Every structure is written in C-alpha cells, then in structure tokens.
Amino acid sequence: MSETEVVAAPRPLLLPHGAPAAHAWSLDPALGHLNHGSFGAVPVVAQERQSALRAEMERAPVVWFPALPERIAAARVELAAFLGAEPGDLALVPNASAGAGVVYAALTRRRGGEIVVTDHGYGAVTMGAERLARRWGGRVRTAHVPLGAGEEEAYEAVVAELGEATDLVVVDQVTSATARLLPVARIGREARRRGIPLLVDGAHAPALLAAPLDGVTCDFWIGNLHKWACAPRGTAALVARGPLRDRLHPLIDSWGAAEPYPDRFDQQGTVDATAYLAAPAAIDFVERTWGWDTARAYMDGLADHGAQVIGAAFARLADAGTDAGALADVGMPVPGMRLVRLPDGLGRDRLDADGLRDRVARELAVEAAFTSFDGIGYLRLSAHVYNTPADYEHFARTCVPVLGEWARAARRAPAAPPGRSK
Template sequence: MSGRIIEGVSVSWDNIRQCFTLDPAVAHLNHGSYGAVPLSVQRAQQRLHDEMESNPVRFYSVGLTERIAHTRRHLAAFLGADPDGSALVGNTTIGVALVLGSLDLRTGDEIVTTEHGYGAVRLAVEAACARTGAVHRTVPLPLTPTDNEVVTAVTGAVTGRTRLVIIDQITSATARLFPVAHVVAALRAGNVPVMVDAAHVPGHIPVEVADIGADFWVGNLHKWAYAPRGTALFAVAPAWRERVRPLVVSWEQEAGFPARIEWQGTLDHTPWLAAPAGLFTLRTLDLEAVRAHNTDLAAYGQRVVAAALGADAPDGAPGLAMRIVPLPPGLATDLAAASDLRRRIADELGFEVGVNPFHGRGLLRLSAQVYNRASDYDRLAERLPAFLAALS
C-alpha cells in the first residue's frame, strides 16, 4: 500500500497508525474485543451527529428509515446477504436475544450450543431456559477440533426436542474457525433451525452469508470492518422474517421485517449510517492487503510469545487475525481470574490483550490490526514471562 488518500492524507504502511486515535503509550493487541474506529469514520459519524443535533425533529422524521435501508443494503452487499432479509442491530447478542424471544420455547425444548460459544450468548440461553423451562445442552469439544469433530458432535447432540442450534463461525475465546455451512447442511434434513454467531466475521474473513444457508446469521461490523461500535447485520431466512419479534414495539411495527426490528424511536442511528465509511476506509487501505497483514502478524505474535513462555501453541485457522497462546497452569483458570489478569497486564505492562479460560486453562488471545507491528509482540514476549512467573 502506498499513497492511499484518506481524509485528504496520503497513507502508507509507515504512517498508517495515524489513521487511528489509539493511545500511543499502550500496545493494543486486542482488536478482536471492541475494534478500533479509524479517524475518518469518527469524523463521518461526527458529521452525522452534527446534522442530528442541528435539527433533531427533521433528522428523525424526514427520510431516516430510507437512509437506514440504504445503509443496510450497502452492508448486506458487502457480506453477501439478502438486503431484504437483513436488519441492522446493535450487536450480535441483540440478534441472539431477538431469536430467543421469537421461538415460543416450552418446557422440555432444547437449545444446543458448544463449549466454544461466547459467554454472553451462554447467559442469554440460560436466562431463556430458566424463564421457559427449556433445556440448554452444551456440546463438549476439544480446544482444536477438526471440522468433522465439530459437525459430528453438534449433530449428535440434536434430538427431537431441539428448537435451536447456535454455532460460532469464528470462536471468540479460542480463535477457531468452525464449518458452519457443513453444520447447517447436516441439520437441514431434520428441519433444525441454526443460528450462526458471526461476531468476528465481517471484514475479518471473506463471507457469503446467503451461501451458508443458516436460519439466522448475525455479525458485528464494529470489530473488523471499522464501523462505529453498535453496528451489526442480522440476516434471517425467509421462513422466519415475519416471526422474529422486535425487542421494542415501535411506530414501524406494521411495516414488518426488517423495519420493525431496526426502529426504536430515539435510538442513535449514527453508528449505522457511518458504517459504510468504515468499509470505504477498509477498501481504500486495500482489503486483501489488510487481511494478509493481519493474518501474518497474528501468526508472528503467537510464535514469539509462545516461544517466550515455552508454550505449545495450537495452529491458527487460515486467514484469522486472532491467535491463542496457552498460559502457564494455574493462571486465568476461570472468568474472574482471567479478567483480573487482563487488567493487570494492561495496567502494569501497558499491553491490551485478551485472556479467557477454557477447560480450566488460561488462554492469551492476540489480535493483529494494521496499527500493530512485530515490535509490539516482541516487547510483549520480552516482558510477559517474568511478569507471569511473579504471579505464579
């Protein structure tokens, strides 16, 4: 990449970090959690905020639903989703809540997830089951399952009472790529609805949502697609579109799907309207070059940090910009300990990383983005072993 113009500034790999407003005193190696909004997108959203505050009545009452629909079509096209069968929502867990609230669960019904599932999704499922008498079945899987192991384990957990299977496309804590299209195909004959949690997919890896064939697919654009936080696309199969109930009934209730899902009165819609600016920035930087840079750098980071810790790090999935490194035994063995360790690494060492427990073992998750350099991971590899040894 050389001489790309963003907001009037010529950007190259040497100065690309100026596209972000991240604290330079911190090494940000955890893009996968909340993303980072480029300055150009921040400015686009600020212009929308200015427009909104200059005349709130006009902003909300004249053409806003059409602007949202136009944005939805733009984002759906990028993801290979049906724009008429998609809705904009705040994040992936909102999409999960919409589905769980539309199933009419009863006592004895079952929802199937895997051990690699996201914690907030697990909590949402457990809350729905407690409320309705349904049963949550969690499929055990090893840290690095093969595609066949994933498909076999998930399909083997399905019974005649299964009302929904939730499967991650890219797992959050363990950074694995799951064969979601194969799971959907395997369950199609039994008419078992499948929801794909694709929180980490948009912008991260190529995707054609329609080809996956899931009943529900939801992915965040504020992680890897440079959108402002609070932007996700929720794609729904035709048979379910009029059955999905909004979390809040609004003036667009009679408009049907997707407007009844998207409209919530005074919700701040500027993150959605600014999201195309994130895709523009991503494409201006060269989407394929960004992905290659991030994938290669994440692999490098995993390699040097694992070597420094003497850890046997699992191979990463091709194309993923997140990698994990097992921590020494006894560290981050549960969620509270993992959260505490992440904070201490940030506060005492100046590195933002992900830390998660899995099967009683702490996992360090490293993400890579264009603002990162190999030297960031070299410095972490130099300082982390002694820090963890002192804790042990």
C-alpha cells in the first residue's frame, strides 16, 4: 500500500442529539471493536425490544406460543422487504449454517453425488457439504479461486468443476475469510442451465449489499441478519425458490410440520423466537437514524482509511516481511471489508489465526478478525457505523508494534513436529 495515496478519514457518524453513534450500542468502551463481521453488534433499541418480547413471553407462555406463528409470519414480511425477497420464499432460521443444514437434509442424490464448493467457503458450511457427500457415497470437489481473481476467472474456476456427476453447487456470495465477492449470479445461470441446484451462502450479504438477491438465480440462498443488519443474534433468512423448496423442513419438527413452506418454519415448539421478532427494530433504527445507503458509504470509506492507516504501520515495522501491511489484491472486493497482510509468521493457518484473535483480545483489548488463505495471514477489517477513524489509529499505534514482536518470535520458534500442531 502506498503511503502517498492518502484516504481521507470520514467524519464519524453521530446520533440525532449529537452523541457518537457508538452510544446507541452497549459495546464495552474498554475494548476496541474492529470485527463487526463475525458476530455483529445489536443496538440498544433492538435489545430493549427483544427484552420486552421475552418479558411478554414469560408473563403468559400459554398465550404466547400459540400466537407466535402469526407474529413470525408478520416479521417475515418486513424482513423480506428489506432483502428484496418475496415473503412466501423466505423462512427464518437461527443462522446461515442452520439454513445450509436444512438444505442438506432435504436433497437426494440424483447423479454422481458430487458437490462443488470453493476454497473460500465458510468452514462449517463446507463441512456440512462433506458430510452430505459421504452420505451420498460421492465426494466434494473444491474449486480453487485465486484471491485476486476477477469475475471471469472466478466464474471459470467454479464452472470447470461442474460435470455430469454434480448434484449440488455451494458458493459464497461474500466470502468470510477473504472478504471478496464471488460471481454468484453468473454461476447461478450456468447451474440452472445444467439443471444443478445452487446454494448461495450469503451469510455476510444482508445490509452489507444493498440488494443481495437482485439478479441472483439460485435454488437456495441463506443470509445472516445478525451480522451487518445488526439484528439480535440467532436471526437468519433462508430464501428458496422453485420446486425443491417444497422438500425443506425445519431442523425441529413441530405441529406446523404439515404446513407448506415457509409456514412450517414459523412454529418451532418452545424455541425462543424473540430475536426474529426484534430484528426489524434493528434494521429500522439504522434506516431512521442515517439511512442504509449513508451507512454503507460510511463503512466503506472507513474501511479504506483503516486499511491504509494500519497497513502503513505494518509496513514500517523492521523485519516484518516485504509484503507486511499490503492491502490484499482481492478480486471483486466487498464494501466495508478489507484484508491487510500480516507480518510473516502470523496467521499461517486457521488455527493460528484464531489463536491470534483470542490473544489480541486478551492481551491488547481489541476484538479483531485474523484470517488465513493459501498459508498467508491477514487482518480482516470490517467497519460499521459505530466505528470511527480513532479505532484504527489506536490499533496502528498500540497493537501493530506488538504484533510485529509476536511475528519475530514466531519466526524464531522451531517448527512443530510433523502431525502435531503448535
């Protein structure tokens, strides 16, 4: 990253009464919060709405649960409008991985039992695909998509793995570890032409993308509303179109099992569904306060600024590696997310990256995301409206030097024996 290409720091967003945006969240001010993309953050107004709903549930559970399916159906209408989906196509599930599990449980082998994924796939969803392939007596084929691949190269890499034995394609819309878009619309059209079902993992897409379903041809799409849309955790959408959706059933059978899709997902016994009902409050809060278009523009500008500030600090470290601090060459980059290369020795694999995440939180009091791709470690920045330029400047000033020391120590450490982790 060139230090001469200065990205201006965007003016922090404020609440209507002039307070910083972060005052609308309950995040611990003693911690830095630079990793909205992993688990999201719920504004206080949505927390309060969920608490009120839980209190209502506990006051009269025998009244609450029989009436719950109708209330969930009403929430689906609001959430479908936000996503640009038809309410009759959308079911609510706890998270994107649960949605993938619903799909995997519904499908049967029709050809050779092969499932095509990419090497950018989310681990839990890919593991589910591997389990399904074993059940089918088939196998998973992994398309390698270079980090810097543009739309055409990424599309060709996936399509090259399709064949007569392919029974399912699973592709991320926004990749979790590598913060890039994949051309799911083009892949979807080709999969439909070949008669192959497509599951689009759009876990990060709701609110990060203005219209995540526009132009996307797929049989199934899953997206977490508790990430960028800031809904209470445990809120995700499963959108299903076409005849295969009639096979979909919730992971818990309840008295609504005989209902058509998606109504049968609205009744799940004693599951606490208050997150579903409170989700519109979070979405409406951002829209009323700043507007989602303004919020997305701010997040994108802030991610640019943060990547430059932190990248420049990494680049100034002595003996950190020639590419330390470089903004990753990501084909089809994602708004609001950036990858900055770590010094050599850090984040060499997923376990190493996860350990780094935990150590930084514990010792440096910053919640940050560290990822690995092709043996290279990255800091993944994901900005939201409550973040400010000062958050990234603090990380550059206080955390980057320590990470440099840890990297030097990691490079001096002897390699772990074969078959053993460090």
